[in-house]
């Protein structure tokens with residue numbers, strides 16, 4: 605299987621985390637304190653618990669302060685908004701992340717928009733989305749930022765390339781398209797109403813799949829030599845591993861795609877680890893901006 609180069613997001617993320625750790629050490633020596641990240645989890649979704657644990661662990665490993673707030677699934681919107689107001693006011697907190705999805709009785713966008721935009725390390729606040737869309741100084745959503753770093757590392761300049769994004773969510777597809785446009789790609793955004801999805805994908809020099817449909821994008825949807833970024837994280841049954849076992853797969857059918865693409869990210873070990881590394885990066889950036897520190901080179 606596969607002539608494509610495998611883009612090792614796990615290794616790239618480890619290198620980025622190492623640079624962040626060194627930068628945090630430098631900030632501590634220069635200014636006497638370190639950036640802090642607060643992560644808020646509402647409810648007991650097992651997958652979310654794993655992500656939140658990993659974020660806290662990697663925050664501490666990079667030398668930053670980590671504040672975890674775990675709230676009961678029945679927590680009211682009012683209580684959550686009060687916590688966010690407290691975190692906004694807390695000078696030790698530079699970044700605030702509210703893990704999604706939130707329980708149905710809570711209005712997610714209302715909660716995200718209650719976060720101080722200067723502490724919005726997810727980049728989901730309407731002010732940061734607006735800044736990204738209009739060329740301002742935005743905090744950029746972590747997953748698309750991670751994809752961009754991998755693309756730049758492989759391709760250098762992205763200028764003039766045809767990029768196709770599959771998916772138009774506020775957390776991945778739309779900010780990914782905005783970033784690629786900022787890099788002077790010609791961008792096509794596709795979604796569930798797109799008339800000829802395979803045909804659109806075949807035109808892509810850069811294909812980013814963020815659909816949430818296991819292995820939907822097939823090898824014959826891919827232009828030979830294209831760079832394929834698979835954002836999807838789907839847990840599916842894996843009877844071949846034994847009864848009741850599961851595995852993670854992406855939104856791209858890796859087996860067929862890796863015969864056609866020039867380079868491709870695997871799942872796991874591709875975009876996922878980059879997301880958390882970029883969260884740490886955004887926390888350093890938010891701290892430097894808010895505290896008037898010089899932003900270290902990462």
Ligand SMILES: NC(=O)C1=CN([C@@H]2O[C@H](COP(=O)(O)OP(=O)(O)OC[C@H]3O[C@@H](n4cnc5c(N)ncnc54)[C@H](OP(=O)(O)O)[C@@H]3O)[C@@H](O)[C@H]2O)C=CC1
Pocket residue numbers: 747770771772773774775776777794795796797798801814815816817835836837838855875876879
């Ligand atoms: N690696 C990481 O760090 C992260 C991974 N993810 C993963 O990325 C994937 C996407 O996440 P997210 O953006 O939040 O998902 P959403 O469900 O919010 O959005 C999915 C998008 O895909 C489109 N879509 C769904 N089905 C089809 C189809 N059959 N054909 C074409 N388009 C389709 C939808 O179109 P429409 O708008 O028309 O409904 C929608 O725009 C998931 O697998 C998720 O787990 C997400 C965040 C971080």
Ligand SMILES: Nc1nc(=O)c2c([nH]1)NC[C@@H]1CN(c3ccc(C(=O)N[C@@H](CCC(=O)O)C(=O)O)cc3)C=[N+]21
Pocket residue numbers: 654655701702703704705726746747837852871872873874875876877879880
């Ligand atoms: N406010 C908010 N911000 C987010 O960024 C956010 C969120 N909510 N809700 C859920 C999604 C999902 N997400 C992932 C992060 C890391 C991996 C990751 O590290 N994945 C590993 C494997 C992990 C495993 O084995 O389960 C990998 O792909 O190699 C995956 C997915 C962030 N999200």
